[in-house]
Amino acid sequence: MSSDPAYYSDRAPTRPTPAANRGGGVAVLVAVLVGAAVAVGLGAFGRIHDPQFFSVSVAGFSSGTAVKSWLATLAVTLALFQLASAFAMYRLIPGGRMPSWIATAHVWSGRLAVLATVPVAVHCLYALGFQSGDSRVFFHSLFGCFFYGVFVTKMLLLTRKGLRPWVIPIVGGLLFFVLVYVWLTSALWFFQTTGVTF
Template sequence: MAIVLPVLIGAAVAVALGVYGRMHDPRFFSVNIAGFSSPTAVKSWLATLAFVLALGQVGSALAMYGKLPGLVAPRWIGTAHVWSGRLAVLASIPVAVHCLYALGFQDYESRVLLHSLFGCFFYGAFVAKMLLLTRKGLPGWVLPVAGGLVFTGLTGLWLTSSLWFFQNNGLIF
């Protein structure tokens, strides 16, 4: 039950996001930051920042779990892991709000459908992982699997949005 309940809550969050995104009327407002050429550029760079920070999450987790041969994790790696995760989620929030509220759950082409699914999955997996972090006595594989699922969701999001944007528009700001 220590694993099942957080996973069920995460799944409920993922489904709720998808249902909300599908049922509400998109508002088509834009998130923009001075200095960027378009809202899509802002979203692409914020998502890229989140993805780079998530890569740091993977590296710091591997170091903490002793999976990098010949490397002893420095004392500060746990703090770096926590803060890089917080910053990654913080960078993703304006992107998610824009995508969910302004555009909704879209499925007009396979890339966009995958992006919508990855978005719902990412936040559901994130909620489940955060809830699992509060549980004591979990098997040692639980948190790495949960973190891997969160990273997989974010990677899918980045591949179906930012990478696609940069491939089609160049590295514009």
């Protein structure tokens, strides 16, 4: 979402002109191609890099995998707030006006969610690499790279004007779905396997 709370003012959206629509289509295509290049680049690095089997650890946690699982859980929790606040900003929640702070909170929860994923990505790519030993690990690796590709796509699109009104919500929803899938195939699996431990 935009970092400017005024972006979510009560003004009715204006219909983009045909020229703006064409420019918006090009912007979407360029953003998607850049995002795809990021995802492929991360996957290629993870595939050719020799796994080091250690990367991120924090005092008080039993392992780097535990750290990764809890950081991923924090990211998903913040993403759930992102989803709820996005519904509020798009007037999809019945009730009165949205709180004045919701747009700022939406922006910062998104920033913190992505920040929480960075050590997780470093651990996955550096310590483990892109793996395909079984379907869970393969799809986790695939969607982990895809997550950053979608993230880059969304960030590039947020700076563009003249986009169709559904573009940002679709990309944001895809980003949320991918993050949840990555969490389900890693942190949730870890907690189910070892118990809810630190």
